[in-house]
Amino acid sequence: xxxxxxxxxxxxxxxxxxxxxxxxxxxxxxxxxxxxxxxxxxxxxxxxxxxxxxxxxxxxxxxxxxxxxxxxxxxxxxxxxxxxxxxxxxxxxxxxxxxxxxxxxxxxxxxxxxxxxxxxxxxxxxxxxxxxxxxxxxxxxxxxxxxxxxxxxxxxxxxxxxxxxxxxxxxxxxxxxxxxxxxxxxxxxxxxxxxxxxxxxxxxxxxxxxxxxxxxxxxxxxxxxxxxxxxxxxxxxxxxxxxxxxxxxxxxxxxxxxxxxxxxxxxxxxxxxxxxxxxxxxxxxxxxxxxxxxxxxxxxxxxxxxxx
Amino acid sequence: xxxxxxxxxxxxxxxxxxxxxxxxxxxxxxxxxxxxxxxxxxxxxxxxxxxxxxxxxxxxxxxxxxxxxxxxxxxxxxxxxxxxxxxxxxxxxxxxxxxxxxxxxxxxxxxxxxxxxxxxxxxxxxxxxxxxxxxxxxxxxxxxxxxxxxxxxxxxxxxxxxxxxxxxxxxxxxxxxxxxxxxxxxxxxxxxxxxxxxxxxxxxxxxxxxxxxxxxxxxxxxxxxxxxxxxxxxxxxxxxxxxxxxxxxxxxxxxxxxxxxxxxxxxxxxxxxxxxxxxxxxxxxxxxxxxxxxxxxxxxxxxxxxxxxxxxxxxxxxxxxxxxxxxxxxxxxxxxxxxxxxxxxxxxxxxxxxxxxxxxxxxxxxxxxxxxxxxxxxxx
Numbered sequence: 001x002x003x004x005x006x007x008x009x010x011x012x013x014x015x016x017x018x019x020x021x022x023x024x025x026x027x028x029x030x031x032x033x034x035x036x037x038x039x040x041x042x043x044x045x046x047x048x049x050x051x052x053x054x055x056x057x058x059x060x061x062x063x064x065x066x067x068x069x070x071x072x073x074x075x076x077x078x079x080x081x082x083x084x085x086x087x088x089x090x091x092x093x094x095x096x097x098x099x100x101x102x103x104x105x106x107x108x109x110x111x112x113x114x115x116x117x118x119x120x121x122x123x124x125x126x127x128x129x130x131x132x133x134x135x136x137x138x139x140x141x142x143x144x145x146x147x148x149x150x151x152x153x154x155x156x157x158x159x160x161x162x163x164x165x166x167x168x169x170x171x172x173x174x175x176x177x178x179x180x181x182x183x184x185x186x187x188x189x190x191x192x193x194x195x196x197x198x199x200x201x202x203x204x205x206x207x208x209x210x211x212x213x214x215x216x217x218x219x220x221x222x223x224x225x226x227x228x229x230x231x232x233x234x235x236x237x238x239x240x241x242x243x244x245x246x247x248x249x250x251x252x253x254x255x256x257x258x259x260x261x262x263x264x265x266x267x268x269x270x271x272x273x274x275x276x277x278x279x280x281x282x283x284x285x286x287x288x289x290x291x292x293x294x295x296x297x298x299x300x301x302x303x304x305x306x307x308x
Numbered sequence: 309x310x311x312x313x314x315x316x317x318x319x320x321x322x323x324x325x326x327x328x329x330x331x332x333x334x335x336x337x338x339x340x341x342x343x344x345x346x347x348x349x350x351x352x353x354x355x356x357x358x359x360x361x362x363x364x365x366x367x368x369x370x371x372x373x374x375x376x377x378x379x380x381x382x383x384x385x386x387x388x389x390x391x392x393x394x395x396x397x398x399x400x401x402x403x404x405x406x407x408x409x410x411x412x413x414x415x416x417x418x419x420x421x422x423x424x425x426x427x428x429x430x431x432x433x434x435x436x437x438x439x440x441x442x443x444x445x446x447x448x449x450x451x452x453x454x455x456x457x458x459x460x461x462x463x464x465x466x467x468x469x470x471x472x473x474x475x476x477x478x479x480x481x482x483x484x485x486x487x488x489x490x491x492x493x494x495x496x497x498x499x500x501x502x503x504x505x506x507x508x509x510x511x512x513x514x515x516x517x518x519x520x521x522x523x524x525x526x527x528x529x530x531x532x533x534x535x536x537x538x539x540x541x542x543x544x545x546x547x548x549x550x551x552x553x554x555x556x557x558x559x560x561x562x563x564x565x566x567x568x569x570x571x572x573x574x575x576x577x578x579x580x581x582x583x584x585x586x587x588x589x590x591x592x593x594x595x596x597x598x599x600x601x602x603x604x605x606x607x608x609x610x611x612x613x614x615x616x617x618x619x620x621x622x623x624x625x626x627x628x629x630x631x632x633x634x635x636x637x638x639x640x641x642x643x644x645x646x647x648x649x650x651x652x653x654x655x656x657x658x659x660x661x662x663x664x665x666x667x668x669x670x671x672x673x674x675x676x677x678x679x680x681x682x683x684x685x686x687x688x
Contacts, residue, residue, distance in 0.1 A: 029313060033320040046328070075429075091320055095327030102333045109333035111464045118468075124432060125465035129456045135422055136457065139429020139437075146385075146435065165449065169422040176417070 015224040024065060024223060028057040031082045034091065038098055047098050049113045051079040056186055059220035061086035063184065066230050067154055073144070074123045075137040075155040076116060077130055079186075083156075084116035087123055122151075130157055131164025134183070138170045141179035150238040156184040160191020162207070163199045171211040180237045183208065186220065341467040342501050344525040350603075353557045356512055356547035363543040366536050369511035370401050370476075370518050374438065376549045377522035378409050381436060384522060387416040388423055388440025388476075398442055399478060399537055420446055424453035427473045431527075432461065438474040438522060444491040444531075447477060458527050459502025473528075474521045479507075480533035480574055480624060481656075481672050486663030489534075492573070492625035492656075494601045497529045498634065504555045505601040507531040509576040512544040513599055516553030523552070533573050533624075541577050556603035560612070564594035567682055568612040570635055571622040572598040575654075575673055579622055582678045591686065601631055609635065610642055617648040618685045622678055627655040649688035654681035 016024075035054055041047045053060060056079060064074075064086030076083050084094060096104035098113045106117045107125065117125030124140070126133055137155030144151045161167060162185055174181045185204050189196055200207070205215040216233070218225045364372070378384045386402060392415045396403025406413035416423050420441060427437035441447045447454065454475070461471035481490035497505045504526055508514040514532070521528040536542040561576060562583050569579045576597045583593035594612050598605060613619045619639055621632040636651040657671045 026312065026316065029316050030320060033317045034324075037320055037324045041324070041328075073433075091323035092327050095324050096330060099327055099330070100333065101327060101330035103330050104333070105468075107464050108337070108466050110466065115464070117465050125461065125469050127456050127460065127464070129452050132425060132452050132457050135425025135453065136429035136432065138422075139426040139431070140433045141429070142385075142426060143430045143433025143435050146430075147433075166421050166425060166452070169417070169419050169425070172417055172419070173422050173426055 016227050020065065020227075021223075024058065024061055027061045027086055028082070030091065031057045031061065031085050034081065034085065034094055037095075041095075041099065047100075047113055050098070051081075051114045053079055053082040055188060055221070057082045058223050059184075059186060059226070062220075062223045062226050063154060063230075066226060066234060067152060067182075070121060072122065072151050073137070073140050073153045074121070075133040075140070075153065076123065076126050077133060077157045077161065078112070078114045078126070078128045079158065080116060080126075080156065081114060084118075084121075084123065087118075087121045089116060089118060089121060089123070130161035131166040133157065134161075134167050134170030135173070137181050138173045138179060141174065141181045142177065145177070145179060152180050152182050152234055152237050154182045154184060156186060158191055159185055159187040159189070159196050159204055160194065160199060162204050163191075168207075171208060171213065175211040175213055182234070182237070183213075341463050341465075343504075344462065344467075344470065346525045349520045349524055349552065349555050351554050353554055353559070354552075356516070356545075356551045358545040359548050361545055364511050364546045365538045366508070366511045366514045366532070366542050367399060367401055367538060369515040369544075369546060370532065371403065371405070372546065373515040373518040374402065374522070375405060375408065377519055378405065378412065380549075381522065383434065384412070384436045384438060385430065386413040386438050386440070387427075389416060389418050389442045391415060391440050397440060399534065401476070401532070401537075402440065420448070420450040421453060424450035424458065424473070424475065427475075428453055428458050428461070428471050431458075431471045431473045432469055436472060436474075436522065438476065441475060441477040443485075443489050444477045444479040444493045445488045447475075447493065454497075455500055459500055462526070463502060470525060471527055472525050474524070474530055475528070476518075476530045476532060478534050479531045480535050481661045481668060482535040482574060484663070484665055484668060485534070485661070486668075487660040490661035490668075492531075492623075494529075494531060494572075494623075495625055495629060495631040495634075498601050498631050503527050503529050503602060505529045505531070506555065506599060507533075507572045507601055508553075508599055509533070509536060509573055509597055510542045510544050512547050512551070513553050513559070513597075515547055516551045517599065520552045520555060524555075531573070535574050539577075541580075553599060556600045556605055558596050558598045558600065558605035558608045560608070561595040561597045562593065564592035564616065566592045566616055566618065567685055568594045568596065568609075568616045568619045569622055569678075569682070570596045570598065570609055570612075570619065570632075572601065574624050575622040575678070578673060578675045578678050581675045582682060585675070585679065586682065591682075593682070604635070604638070606638060606642070609639065613639055613643045614646040617646050618688075619643075619647070620652040620654060620678070620681045620685045622654040622673060622681065624656060624673055626658050627653060628658050630655050649685050652681045652685040654678050 035052050038050050042050050060082035069087045093105050097106040100109035112128050115126050116123055134155055137153045141153040205217040208215040391397045391402040392406035423439050427439045430437050458471050458473050461469050479492050494505055494507055497503050506517045508517050521530050571579045579595045586593050594616055596612055621635050623630055623632050632653045632655055636653055639651050654673055654677050659671055661671055662668055
């Protein structure tokens with residue numbers, strides 16, 4: 001895509017072309033305003049359940065821009081509003097779903113808020129049962145492969161759901177048949193309240209590698225990383241498609257480092273500003289940082305699990 | 309940037325106000341989309357046309373039904389533990405199918421959640437998976453898929469998505485299978501909206517029902533009693549490829565006028581033996597084989613009970629909260645003016661099925677147990 005940045009005072013050597021950045025920003029900002037408006041509805045008692053996507057916007061919107069909306073399949077979880085917005089669900093439909101009002105095309109008040117469904121967008125109606133969606137995505141990938149299609153099946157959860165047996169079973173089955181499933185784990189370090197160190201002695205991307213899958217571990221708050229790393233992988237998954245075999249597929253274990261999406265993050269100054277500011281925290285890459293933060297979490301976990 | 313923000317915020321606020329102006333959902337639609345609107349498989353039962361006078365076992369009947377439906381519908385796929393040739397399932401129900409339909413019938417990992425969960429995804433993707441649970445005792449790892457995912461897909465999306473999975477489950481005791489190979493599970497699934505639940509007791513019903521299941525747009529639990537697979541009494545001539553047993557239609561196995569026995573599965577044959585015995589005592593017993601647990605053929609039951617005025621329900625599953633409790637409650641509610649005696653239930657004792665043969669028989673229903681129940685119903 002041409003990058004026409006002249007006149008904007010932006011350097012031409014940027015990784016992501018400016019129109020794409022603008023589109024990403026526009027959708028992230030839309031999600032931000034939706035979440036802000038929802039807070040008022042929650043306070044008014046008009047919505048009983050909000051799982052904010054604050055901190056997840058860039059990853060979720062970004063993934064919809066790297067995949068093909070209306071072509072690829074999406075199996076989401078209960079914190080996926082930015083996926084729905086990214087795919088192009090009308091904002092009014094988002095609010096109808098959150099408020100559970102007549103005319104809500106997602107479920108008309110049957111499913112919980114935050115469960116997005118649209119056949120046109122190939123966004124499959126989810127449940128709030130975390131972990132189950134992974135096996136359903138594997139089944140859809142079998143259908144894609146049997147049809148000889150080149151669609152990629154995106155499936156996602158937080159890191160907490162990766163403790164569910166069905167996550168392991170899905171890795172196992174997808175691995176044995178080389179199916180085009182893009183496992184995307186959004187690691188915000190906390191499964192509601194439990195840190196990742198209480199979930200596993202391993203790490204999600206290492207678990208995936210154990211099933212013989214290529215696994216990427218990226219900072220989901222930097223779109224540049226996704227933009228550079230994922231397209232070749234997605235293309236490889238498409239080209240492996242066909243009536244016979246898939247050559248390649250991957251697990252993207254994509255942490256959004258040390259980033260909470262509920263009340264505690266709202267208190268952080270960097271998040272009080274626009275979503276664009278949500279790249280401020282440091283990727284958890286350095287050894288020292290890892291050890292120290294793991295140590296702290298382990299101690300907290302041990303303290304919490306001690307019998308009282 | 310400031311104008312972009314203002315523009316987006318205004319757009320979001322406008323959408324919020326429009327949505328907030330909508331009323332609450334219409335309550336009159338609350339029971340819609342639990343099942344499809346396809347009534348083709350809910351009609352009246354037609355008599356079978358047999359392909360020959362030779363009798364086949366229930367295993368052969370299911371196998372042939374599956375084969376015919378796979379030839380008819382290329383979207384049917386099958387998997388389960390050990391279902392591929394040469395074994396063709398631990399009971400041989402799917403023998404020959406993986407050879408006849410390469411790539412469409414195959415062995416799954418030994419993982420029940422996978423068996424059900426992958427079937428759900430492929431069904432959402434337009435295929436028709438018919439999967440096998442080797443023993444009902446082992447289906448619980450799939451509980452989330454079988455309760456929260458598969459039967460809610462149509463409901464939770466107002467019919468936008470559908471998930472027509474068929475789950476074949478080997479159930480039942482009297483095979484010395486002990487506590488981990490003898491379970492009955494019809495009452496669990498009857499409690500979950502969205503499933504059709506069928507439980508044939510003979511070869512021709514098994515063929516007619518597996519073919520109905522294979523054509524259903526809704527999810528189906530197909531229960532196969534291991535003790536009936538090769539049982540001589542369950543053999544019948546084989547119906548032709550067009551034979552369908554509709555969902556929700558029971559059948560009168562034997563007509564009578566003094567006592568109605570409502571039953572299904574293996575206890576059908578105990579009821580038939582009981583009827584033969586009691587005939588000698590001058591008591592005429594009518595036997596209803598439900599065939600479908602969901603939907604329940606209430607008309608057939610009520611007509612019979614209003615005729616005989618006395619009723620016993622017999623099933624192999626345990627007594628407490630067994631499906632007989634539901635049948636008894638509905639009879640009490642709808643036929644109270646016709647009843648001359650208590651609604652009696654005969655079922656397995658409320659324990660697990662033990663391994664020692666004498667203990668197994670002590671727990672599961674018997675003809676003698678059915679006789680005691682019948683006498684209780686007739687005593688008033």
